[in-house]
Amino acid sequence: MQPIIIVRLRDKAEQAVHHIVGKSGHHLGNMRMQPSPNNQIEMLRQMQTIRRFEERASDDFHAGDIYGVVHCYIGEEAVAVGVCSALERDDRITSTHRGHGHCIAKGADLNRMMAELYGRETGYCKGKGGSMHIADFSIGMLGANGIVAGGIPIVTGAGLAAQLDGNGGVAVSFFGDGASNAGPFHESINIAAKWKLPMLYICENNLHSANTPASKTLALEDVAARAAGYGIPGVIVDGNDVMAVHDAATIAVARARAGEGPTLIECKTYRQSGHTERLEAYEHRTSEEIDLWKKKDPITQFANNLIQREGQLSEADWKQMDDEILQAIQASVDFAKASPFPKPESALDDIFAQ
Amino acid sequence: MQPIIIVRLRDKAEQAVHHIVGKSGHHLGNMRMQPSPNNQIEMLRQMQTIRRFEERASDDFHAGDIYGVVHCYIGEEAVAVGVCSALERDDRITSTHRGHGHCIAKGADLNRMMAELYGRETGYCKGKGGSMHIADFSIGMLGANGIVAGGIPIVTGAGLAAQLDGNGGVAVSFFGDGASNAGPFHESINIAAKWKLPMLYICENNLHSANTPASKTLALEDVAARAAGYGIPGVIVDGNDVMAVHDAATIAVARARAGEGPTLIECKTYRQSGHTERLEAYEHRTSEEIDLWKKKDPITQFANNLIQREGQLSEADWKQMDDEILQAIQASVDFAKASPFPKPESALDDIFAQ
Amino acid sequence: MRQISYAQAGSEALVEELRRDPKTLVLSTDAAPALVEEFGDQRIRATPIAEGAVTGMAIGAAGSGYRPIVNWRIVTFSFVAMDQIVNQASKIHYMFGGQAKFPLVFRATVGGGGKLAAQHSQSPYSMFMNLAGLKIILPSTPYDMKGLMKSAIRDDNPVISFESSRLMGFKGDVPEEEYTLPIGKADVKREGSDITIVAIAWLVHEALAAAETLAKEGVSVEVVDPRSLFPLDAETIRTSVRKTGRLLIADEAGPTAGASAEIAALTAEDADTFACLKAPIKRVCALQVPVPYSPVLEDHVFPDRDKIAAGVRAVLG
Amino acid sequence: MRQISYAQAGSEALVEELRRDPKTLVLSTDAAPALVEEFGDQRIRATPIAEGAVTGMAIGAAGSGYRPIVNWRIVTFSFVAMDQIVNQASKIHYMFGGQAKFPLVFRATVGGGGKLAAQHSQSPYSMFMNLAGLKIILPSTPYDMKGLMKSAIRDDNPVISFESSRLMGFKGDVPEEEYTLPIGKADVKREGSDITIVAIAWLVHEALAAAETLAKEGVSVEVVDPRSLFPLDAETIRTSVRKTGRLLIADEAGPTAGASAEIAALTAEDADTFACLKAPIKRVCALQVPVPYSPVLEDHVFPDRDKIAAGVRAVLG
Numbered sequence A, B: 001m002q003p004i005i006i007v008r009l010r011d012k013a014e015q016a017v018h019h020i021v022g023k024s025g026h027h028l029g030n031m032r033m034q035p036s037p038n039n040q041i042e043m044l045r046q047m048q049t050i051r052r053f054e055e056r057a058s059d060d061f062h063a064g065d066i067y068g069v070v071h072c073y074i075g076e077e078a079v080a081v082g083v084c085s086a087l088e089r090d091d092r093i094t095s096t097h098r099g100h101g102h103c104i105a106k107g108a109d110l111n112r113m114m115a116e117l118y119g120r121e122t123g124y125c126k127g128k129g130g131s132m133h134i135a136d137f138s139i140g141m142l143g144a145n146g147i148v149a150g151g152i153p154i155v156t157g158a159g160l161a162a163q164l165d166g167n168g169g170v171a172v173s174f175f176g177d178g179a180s181n182a183g184p185f186h187e188s189i190n191i192a193a194k195w196k197l198p199m200l201y202i203c204e205n206n207l208h209s210a211n212t213p214a215s216k217t218l219a220l221e222d223v224a225a226r227a228a229g230y231g232i233p234g235v236i237v238d239g240n241d242v243m244a245v246h247d248a249a250t251i252a253v254a255r256a257r258a259g260e261g262p263t264l265i266e267c268k269t270y271r272q273s274g275h276t277e278r279l280e281a282y283e284h285r286t287s288e289e290i291d292l293w294k295k296k297d298p299i300t301q302f303a304n305n306l307i308q309r310e311g312q313l314s315e316a317d318w319k320q321m322d323d324e325i326l327q328a329i330q331a332s333v334d335f336a337k338a339s340p341f342p343k344p345e346s347a348l349d350d351i352f353a354q
Numbered sequence C, D: 001m002r003q004i005s006y007a008q009a010g011s012e013a014l015v016e017e018l019r020r021d022p023k024t025l026v027l028s029t030d031a032a033p034a035l036v037e038e039f040g041d042q043r044i045r046a047t048p049i050a051e052g053a054v055t056g057m058a059i060g061a062a063g064s065g066y067r068p069i070v071n072w073r074i075v076t077f078s079f080v081a082m083d084q085i086v087n088q089a090s091k092i093h094y095m096f097g098g099q100a101k102f103p104l105v106f107r108a109t110v111g112g113g114g115k116l117a118a119q120h121s122q123s124p125y126s127m128f129m130n131l132a133g134l135k136i137i138l139p140s141t142p143y144d145m146k147g148l149m150k151s152a153i154r155d156d157n158p159v160i161s162f163e164s165s166r167l168m169g170f171k172g173d174v175p176e177e178e179y180t181l182p183i184g185k186a187d188v189k190r191e192g193s194d195i196t197i198v199a200i201a202w203l204v205h206e207a208l209a210a211a212e213t214l215a216k217e218g219v220s221v222e223v224v225d226p227r228s229l230f231p232l233d234a235e236t237i238r239t240s241v242r243k244t245g246r247l248l249i250a251d252e253a254g255p256t257a258g259a260s261a262e263i264a265a266l267t268a269e270d271a272d273t274f275a276c277l278k279a280p281i282k283r284v285c286a287l288q289v290p291v292p293y294s295p296v297l298e299d300h301v302f303p304d305r306d307k308i309a310a311g312v313r314a315v316l317g
């Protein structure tokens, strides 16, 4: 079984059509799936919210208001939003160290997120977790994670729970190209495939893991090719094209809900920011490569698309949307700053559930 | 990339020819590789030595002379012998909990093996290891292992050493179908493939892991299919046909020595004995299945072949060979029994190398 | 009262809790046929040999409303799951600010005596005591096993149930009627006045045997069984030591940074107890070596009733 | 004498040993460009994020004649390699009857202070002390770092080099000329007569600061730095306690079954030392919780010079 590539093209009427092709080039079929215009605008809003949230988080980290470490998802927003827009609120996900995007796309509250980054009592984790550990179980966000590949088994357990519940729920694992070389990836996908768990495994292949290029760590360029070893579909999609991601996820979700088991979707994307917002020892990526990908920015592309091709958005709408987003982000910072730090003694709370 | 199957057939002149076919059936080529008659007889001798060694180990375990646990390899001898006959003495291997066959095939001394099982000072590990931990670094046998998949990374490190040495050495990992679902399998093969380490990964797919059938644990029936995810050849071979195993290993060894990287070879075989020689809680395999595989016994098949088809061995030779083997096994037991137990205080030796 | 074995007591507790709560499920590389028959292969799952992923899956299922019981089988195999234990299970409730519950049980046998050599004869429970956020039980009798196991399964937190290999066939009184025992409460297994022996699991029985021998020599031994290692019932131990003035700790694990070290420390750091100490604390543990295979070597490495009795005589001077 | 940082001292030792012995090699998920440049990408290898396999590979390469140095980076990531550490590296020399050598170094940073929350702020060295067959160093100064690291790389056994995150930028005297320090020898960092503080890594400096403060109050503090945790230099610690009669242990890890517990136990079990003890032993450690993120919480959890000074006052009564 070869990985399947979903390429998003335009037909003569300039409508988006997905062409599904085998990796060797033969055509497997077409597909036309369009979320409603409203949904698309909502998706754009989410992507821009992620972007603005992280720009602010980065600034405030450098200003010393946010502590520890912050990993930005800038440039990869189409993945989280493309996938989560294909999910229901009760569906469950786990995220990575680079988790803000998944939180926001799954519907997390900006105030509580920002308050957590600020280490405040009103944060999602009462200040105990910080950027790498935001979770909101009420919306099926089972946590960011400081361990590469650590969340993959956990969300596979959520997939098991969904299967046992029998209500058609699905579970989605987000992880990087780096994580795809770690044991938990293999162990989890094998189990999910064998048990036909309702799962999506979303590899965010941003071509690098910290300071090591994927070309040095992946035996094969395409993570999706690994699906063949488990008898499940392996899909490659342009991870900077939110609609392509959305459609690939939609198919996989349908498959999962129908009891047909997991799908591995590899989203080819790029992290425009550094590995973390700290001063890293070095940046091994060339500025040419970074610039190239900045030109393929997922938000600019999508916004232009909605404005120019689909005509669903005017330049003014877009500007206004961005203003609203910036206000919401400012409000989240205000909320965080107005919130008290936790009481020192509360460090002793929450060790055990009572 | 699909797994390659090597099928051993006869041509019109009744000579063994290997047909290499893709899993979907198309023919990829033929191959004719015959070790010399002497080597074949030596291979038969090794297989029968493994068989007799374990029959005796089982008896003596039940008699209370061997302690702890013994895992027999009965029925799988063609794998160890087929592979090790394609190796040089300096090539390195690691084994599993089911390790006697690999030891003997790699050239280990029967006396020191039996003495180790008997817990004596003269054993390979001075009585510290027992059946699950026999090693002989002088012949490149880097150890049996009580941890499923535990030896895979270790021998991959030996492959790294071989690559750095630059002397054309290879390293071979033996492991079970069960182990192929564990993280170290994936992590190691990915690294070996990326670094083009001179490795053979030999999956002994005996269709079961302890009391669980492979059909319940392998997402796909063929472990070899996983090779596709790493861009390396995945080969399926009849693991009860020692010549087929030998030939598949020979090709892979040549590939490894040429710097072309690892090969994954799946040997379809069967364990005729129980999971261990202890009283297991239950045997989940049907007696039909066990009987069926006993009919495909690798030693009987190979001996018959050498006697009937190749005419390299007479019935009398074979009987004599077996007698010699039984004598060697008896001698190893005599050696073990004549050897002292280690001194109790020697438990405190060998914690650290000086 | 009826007598059942330590192993049976564990199984009984498990089966009763599986019947009681449909959200419980069992994950293990080896699915016991009797359980599959009664509870079906959805709730009793034979997994691939991938204890790491399986442990993580249990965490995710627990966070999604289930109560998984993972049987790692021998503690040896827990080490492939260590990331999920240390970095996830023990921290996840805290790290996320207590927003979700993770009711989880991990079962694992510990100890030697089986001539299984270094990998399969370990007693590494102290490695898990150092984590916050995990409870640990390690019972010594069928009665304690059943009562603690039921509590573990009902607990809303991750609990590791360490179970002594040597005691699997050991029989003892277990009532027919339902009961549970609190996690975190030590049990005085024998009262005495001259010395306190805090003994763990199998060594409780060795300590009791040593106490019999010593009684004939006129020495009155108190035997305290912590039963759970986290939380560790410091108060019961200290109270006993304040009474006897002497402490010996018997553990099948090596001493270094072991449960025995913790018990020594929490005794020596308590002012009232320290004031009552008449003699140095003594640890009678396994030698600090990997466990060897050969019977003569293995016997040399582990503590037993004789070594305990000798240790008591040494403390009493 | 020239001053270099703790981090530089470690790098210097590494580079010098890489130059000295062509069989050394470095495996890490992040290959430092300077090392790759000098030693090439065959000996300095950037690995996939697969610390478990990489650790096992190091064992196999060591058994095949190489001297691998694995940089796990943060100790957090060692847990995915725990099977290879516990079941293989620490037992392999013994289990195989001593027939092969396994010269291995594992490097990992430990400790908190970085506001990195629970997973990335651990000090779990005591989990590794309980294994036999692994040496453990944990230096507190650039001088000790360089000397111990060189010994670790030359040692024919697996050695874990734990390195304090908080001390990375800390500078101290390091001679230009070559030297090594023995693994297993504690160092008295300050002499005193009223109380012994055994302090680990970063807390050595906090203890020294506390000692300054206390000196002004007329209290004479001796500070002992174990420098290596296995073997642990019981003799130097006991000698100090026999002199001062009092013991406080300061550790950035939680107390439970920690290095602090072991130090307490080996003091309380030694008859001569016990006889000299004038007060209960005191542990000033992190609170036994996962480490929280928010600065106010993190500060509350960790010990420091003030908590040490308060502890000393409490012991002195």
Ligand SMILES: Cc1ncc(C[n+]2csc(CCOP(=O)(O)OP(=O)(O)O)c2C)c(N)n1
Binding pocket: A096, A097, A098, A146, A147, A148, A175, A176, A177, A178, A179, A180, A204, A206, A208, A209, A210, A271, D029, D049, D051, D077, D080
């Ligand atoms: C097991 C483990 N090893 C190492 C690290 C350190 N680390 C944090 S992020 C990262 C790179 C991850 O790369 P990838 O999975 O591709 O995700 P990306 O950062 O590119 O989103 C590394 C090595 C870790 N968190 N966990």
Ligand SMILES: Cc1ncc(C[n+]2csc(CCOP(=O)(O)OP(=O)(O)O)c2C)c(N)n1
Binding pocket: B096, B097, B098, B146, B147, B148, B175, B176, B177, B178, B179, B180, B204, B206, B208, B209, B210, C029, C049, C051, C077, C080
């Ligand atoms: C990590 C780990 N988990 C569980 C076990 C217990 N165990 C020993 S052998 C075995 C089955 C192994 O199956 P397979 O890899 O197919 O090898 P086979 O026994 O069939 O040769 C199991 C589960 C183990 N040794 N290691």
Ligand SMILES: [Mg+2]
Binding pocket: A176, A177, A178, A204, A205, A206, A207, A208, A209, A210
């Ligand atoms: Mg990446």
Ligand SMILES: [Mg+2]
Binding pocket: B176, B177, B178, B204, B205, B206, B207, B208, B209, B210
């Ligand atoms: Mg098998």
